[in-house]
Amino acid sequence: MSTLAVSALRRVGRFSAYWRGGELDVTQERARPAWAGSTRRDRLPPNWDELRAAKDAENPEHVCHRCGLPGGSELDHLLAGDDHRLDNLDWIHNRADYLAGRSRENCHGKKSGAEGAAALAAIRRRPPDIHPALR
Numbered sequence: 001m002s003t004l005a006v007s008a009l010r011r012v013g014r015f016s017a018y019w020r021g022g023e024l025d026v027t028q029e030r031a032r033p034a035w036a037g038s039t040r041r042d043r044l045p046p047n048w049d050e051l052r053a054a055k056d057a058e059n060p061e062h063v064c065h066r067c068g069l070p071g072g073s074e075l076d077h078l079l080a081g082d083d084h085r086l087d088n089l090d091w092i093h094n095r096a097d098y099l100a101g102r103s104r105e106n107c108h109g110k111k112s113g114a115e116g117a118a119a120l121a122a123i124r125r126r127p128p129d130i131h132p133a134l135r
């Protein structure tokens with residue numbers, strides 16, 4: 001592997017690579033998908049299956065709340081967070097739905113990407129912290 005490739009691995013942050021005895025050692029982290037550190041599944045309520053069943057009965061076509069086409073296979077939180085009330089849940093297309101032709105895009109991916117960008121923008125808009133000694 002070239003030095004350029006190693007620095008690229010370091011840059012993406014999901015890998016840690018270093019030279020050991022002249023051999024490249026890439027840790028096992030390469031097998032981890034991007035969401036592996038997420039606690040999302042752990043934070044879902046114990047009655048998640050019941051909530052899914054209720055939303056399935058309410059919207060059997062699984063019409064996607066983002067694009068309006070049927071066939072969304074993921075239950076999404078309209079307002080991001082841990083509000084699991086039925087009013088805050090609705091179906092949305094995921095990447096598999098998009099690849100299967102049920103939607104024109106990965107609606108959940110687009111929505112989450114927009115939420116992430118908004119969160120990042122909010123952090124960047126925050127005024128810089130003032131050192132305690134200067135307050």
Ligand SMILES: [Zn+2]
Nearest residue numbers: 064067093107
């Ligand atoms: Zn959709």
